[in-house]
Amino acid sequence: MPIRLFDSLKRETRELRPSQPDGVYRFYNCGPTVYAPAHIGNFRTFVVNDIIRRMLELEFGADKVKHVRNLTDVDDRTITQAKKENRPLGEITAHWTKLFHEDCDALNLLRPHVEPTATGHIAEQVGMIEQLMQRGHAYAAADGSVYFKIASFPGYGGLSRIRERELLVTDAAADSDHKNSVGDFALWKAYKPEDDGAVQWPGPRGAAAGRPGWHIECSAMSRKHLGETIDLHTGGVDLLFPHHENEIAQSECCTGALFAHHWYHSEHLLVNGTTMSKSKGNYFTVRDLLAKGATPAAIRYALLAGHPRKQLNFTLDSLHAAEKAIATLRAFRTSLPASGGDAATFAPVFAALSDDLNTPGALGALFTVVNKGTAGVDLPSFDRVCFALGLKLDAPAAPKAEAPAEVAALAEKRWAAKAAKDFKAADALRAEITAAGWQMLDRKDGYSLEPLKK
DSSP states (O other), X not given: OOOEEEETTTTEEEEOOOOSTTOOEEEEEOOOBTTSOOBHXXXXXXXXXXXXXXXXXXXXXXXXXXXXXXXXXXXXXXXXXXXXXXXXXXXXXXXXXXXXXXHHHHTTOOOOSBOOXXXXXXXXHHHHHHHXXXXXXXXXXXXXXXXXXXXXXXXTTTTTOTTTTXXXXXXXXXXXXXXXXXXXXXXXEEOOHHHHTTOOBOXXXXXXXXEEOHHHHHHHHHHHHHOSSBSEEEEEGGGIIIIIHHHHHHHHHHHSSOOBSOEEEEOOEEETTBOOOGGGTOOOBHHHHHHTTOOHHHHHHHHTSSOTTSOEEEOHHHHHHHHHHHHHHHHHHHTOOSSOOOGGXXXXXXXXXHBTOOHHHHHHHHHHHHHHOSTTOOHHHHHHHHHHHTOOOOOOOOOOOOOOHHHHHHHHHHHHHHHTTOHHHHHHHHHHHHHTTEEEEEETTEEEEEEOOO
C-alpha cells in the first residue's frame, strides 16, 4: 500500500517514492544536540521518524532504505555546557550521546544506517562554504566569520512562507556580527576565545579559524551520506524555520540541484496542556518516566496516541492508559496461534499508517481487531503490525530485589576494604554477605548486589 505523507513545502499529501535509479529511498532526519538529555517532546519526533522508517522498510524492503540521523556535537549550547562543566567538548557530547542511545534503545527505535557528527565532517562543511563563497552566495565579514547572503536565493522563504507572515528580511542595517543584511545567517563563526574556549578549526579560504554554523552541518552531512538530492527530510515543526529553510538555501545554491523531494514536520508535544518547562514541573525525560515506573512500551504508545501533525497533550493519566493498552496487547499476543491467520485482518491498521501517518487511527484499528478476539489472527500477522508501530511486547523484566540495609552496609565496608587493599577484611566481609543470602559482584565502576539463586 503506497505511503502518503503531507509535504510541508508543497502543502499537500504526496506519495513517497524513491527518486534515484537504484530504488533506494534516502531519508534524513535531524537528530539531537548532545549537551543535555533529550526530553519526551524530542522523542515524540524521533518516534514518529521511526514509524516512517519502519513503514518504508515494509513498503520497499529493508535493503532499499537508507536512513541518516545526525548528532549536533558542536554549537553554542554544547560549547556553553563544556565551559560550564570545565570539561572538553568531546567528553560532554560523548556522555550525552551514550545516554541518548540508551533512551532510543529503550523506546525501541531502529538505529539509523549512518549517524554522522558535525565535528566529524568539518572538512565537508568548509568545502561547501568555500563553494558558496565562490558562487557569490556567501561572504566573509570583517571579523572573519562567513555569512550566507539570502538575497542571492530567490526561493528563500518557500518552505516557511515567511513572506506571507510579513517577516520580510530587509537590508535596513547590519548587526553587531558584521552581517551585510539583518537576515543573513552564519555559515562559519570566527573564533572568540571568551565564547569558544578551545573549540576551533581552520576556516574556509578568506575566513578566520573558528567553527561551523548550525545550519551548514546538516547540509554537509546529508550531502556526504545521501547525495545532493534526498527523498525525504523530516524534523520537528520548530526546525522548519530557520533551520530547514536555511538548509534548502545553502544546499541548492551550492549544488544547483533540488535538495529534498519531500518535507515532513511533526508538531509540538504539550504536557498537562502547556509547553514543557522545569519551572512548571512538567518537564520529563524518558528516564524520569522510567523512574516513575513507566514501561518503555507504554511511553512509546502514549507518544503515538495523537496525530503527528497535531499537538499532543501528554499527561501521566494518558501514560497510565497506555500501560493498560500495552498489557491488553501483550495478553492478546500470548493467545495467538503460530499460523492460520489472515493478514488482511490488519489492513485497516496499515491503511491508517499509510494515510499521512495516522497513528491514532492505526491504534484504533488495531484494538478493533483485538476486541473481536483471536479468530482469523495469527502471531506473524500481529507481529508485523507491532513492527510497524515499534511496539515491543516482551514481558516486562521482574523488578530487581533490593538488598536489606545491613547487607548494603556490609557491601560498602567490603568495597572500602578492597580499595584499601585490605583483602583479608574484604574476604571476610564477602563471606558475611554470602551467609546473608546475597552475592556481591565487582565491576570496574562499582559493584552490584544480587540475591543468591536457590
